[in-house]
Amino acid sequence: MRHQKLKEWIPLLAYDELDDDQKYLLEKHLAQCADCRQQLEEVREIQQVAGTAGEPTDALLEEARRELRIGLRHQPGQRWGWFSNWNIGWLVPSLQTAAIGIICLAVGLVVGSVVYRQPAGVGPSITSPVGVQLPVSPGNISIGNIRFIDADTSDGNVEFTYEATRPVHIKGSVNDPAVQDLLTVALTEGQNPGVRLRAVNVLSTDQLKQPDDAVKGALITALKMDENNGVRKQALTALQNFPFDNQVRDALLFVLNNDTNPAMRIAAIDAIRTERYRDPEVLRVLEDKMHTDGNEYIRFRSRAVVQEARQQ
Amino acid sequence: MDLDERELILEAQKGDESAFEELVYRYDRKVLALAVSYTSDEEDAKDVYQEVFIRVHRALPGFRFESRFSTWLHRIVVNVCLTYKSRWQNRTHESLDAMAEEDGERPGFDPVSSEVPSDQKALSTEISQHVRAALGMLSPQQRLVFTLRHYRGYKLKEIAVLMNCAEGTVKKYLFTATERLRQRLRPVFQ
Numbered sequence A: 001m002r003h004q005k006l007k008e009w010i011p012l013l014a015y016d017e018l019d020d021d022q023k024y025l026l027e028k029h030l031a032q033c034a035d036c037r038q039q040l041e042e043v044r045e046i047q048q049v050a051g052t053a054g055e056p057t058d059a060l061l062e063e064a065r066r067e068l069r070i071g072l073r074h075q076p077g078q079r080w081g082w083f084s085n086w087n088i089g090w091l092v093p094s095l096q097t098a099a100i101g102i103i104c105l106a107v108g109l110v111v112g113s114v115v116y117r118q119p120a121g122v123g124p125s126i127t128s129p130v131g132v133q134l135p136v137s138p139g140n141i142s143i144g145n146i147r148f149i150d151a152d153t154s155d156g157n158v159e160f161t162y163e164a165t166r167p168v169h170i171k172g173s174v175n176d177p178a179v180q181d182l183l184t185v186a187l188t189e190g191q192n193p194g195v196r197l198r199a200v201n202v203l204s205t206d207q208l209k210q211p212d213d214a215v216k217g218a219l220i221t222a223l224k225m226d227e228n229n230g231v232r233k234q235a236l237t238a239l240q241n242f243p244f245d246n247q248v249r250d251a252l253l254f255v256l257n258n259d260t261n262p263a264m265r266i267a268a269i270d271a272i273r274t275e276r277y278r279d280p281e282v283l284r285v286l287e288d289k290m291h292t293d294g295n296e297y298i299r300f301r302s303r304a305v306v307q308e309a310r311q312q
Numbered sequence B: 001m002d003l004d005e006r007e008l009i010l011e012a013q014k015g016d017e018s019a020f021e022e023l024v025y026r027y028d029r030k031v032l033a034l035a036v037s038y039t040s041d042e043e044d045a046k047d048v049y050q051e052v053f054i055r056v057h058r059a060l061p062g063f064r065f066e067s068r069f070s071t072w073l074h075r076i077v078v079n080v081c082l083t084y085k086s087r088w089q090n091r092t093h094e095s096l097d098a099m100a101e102e103d104g105e106r107p108g109f110d111p112v113s114s115e116v117p118s119d120q121k122a123l124s125t126e127i128s129q130h131v132r133a134a135l136g137m138l139s140p141q142q143r144l145v146f147t148l149r150h151y152r153g154y155k156l157k158e159i160a161v162l163m164n165c166a167e168g169t170v171k172k173y174l175f176t177a178t179e180r181l182r183q184r185l186r187p188v189f190q
């Protein structure tokens, strides 16, 4: 027992993470335990061969910064003007409830001559700017978040951005690839967790006849990446309608390794099919989890599965 | 947090692009260095870097000065590292032996890359290749704890804060990491 416990302190000694009392105890034990001395020596060897870290070169940093600028420019719902972002363009409406695109317009207005020439008898409407084709017809779109880049009209020009939202009505079979496409986009791109949750709910229906790779991919992405617990949980449930292949297995193992929510990890371990218990990949993760997981149930469950696999 | 930084953050939150840029440039070398150590691969490291600052950009309006900005940022770094899968991991998973046979073709196993300091270059190609392969076999948590402690010099207490877990858990990760490295590298030592 003593030896077992103290053995765990060896890397802590090597990395100078023990307090004085612990250090004293361990050193006393080391003096009389050849096994632990050997272990300490090996840890120090690891420290040596692992070497020291270098600093990234300026060229690499420059490259990373440049790629970041491009990456930020393509962010959905980009609302800041960080770096030049005038090429965002019009994003295709992706959902039956709402679609948000950011339109950037450089509008040439002849101030004082064109503005607010309204058709008689009709409420205020959007004045078509000279020479600019609006990507959507005004009517049922709603416009928000106007941001002026140049509101100074002294030279006759203004420049601004706005967000246009337009409802799109879609009715079709959940097995229609086009419908599935929209739902997968909603699941992976939707900004609102409620929207993503509704999309994943629809996608988890057992009416889904053909297991579709794109749907599976979107579910796996949601399971691994979505910030919302409900969306991740529902994605996990939905994936259980798919054949338990290596992709599904890896996604479950990923959750087990990385999800900080114990309920998700529990759901993941419970979703591993019995016939896959002897899969070396599964075992490798579970052998680790039975010692390291912060949750007692998962440690217990992992140990049980590992034992069962060994007996088979 | 110095006043200057607080102002920068407030400006960036209001949408000031140059303030955001300056904020990024204060920390990004350190973030990239950590990403390079963690992934052992420059392309992967750039991906991590990019994901981190895109998330920072997205989340910054919600930053309420309840923790130090650098702690908040590094928590994001930790989360990105833990959920990150490198390109080669995505493709397939092979045994250590299969990797060794690949002659370092895989980017993560480029035997001696430019960012490695000269004292390490002196190490035999074979050993550093084995070290990288062995690191690649650790779980993301074990690997991250080892990287932060060994390569970046963080104390375990600080790592626990960044990973949002108990210090005891971090100690276990470090123990398991060194155990695994020991097992994998034993044949190399001998």
Ligand SMILES: [Zn+2]
Pocket: A003, A004, A006, A007, A029, A033, A034, A035, A036
């Ligand atoms: Zn001992």
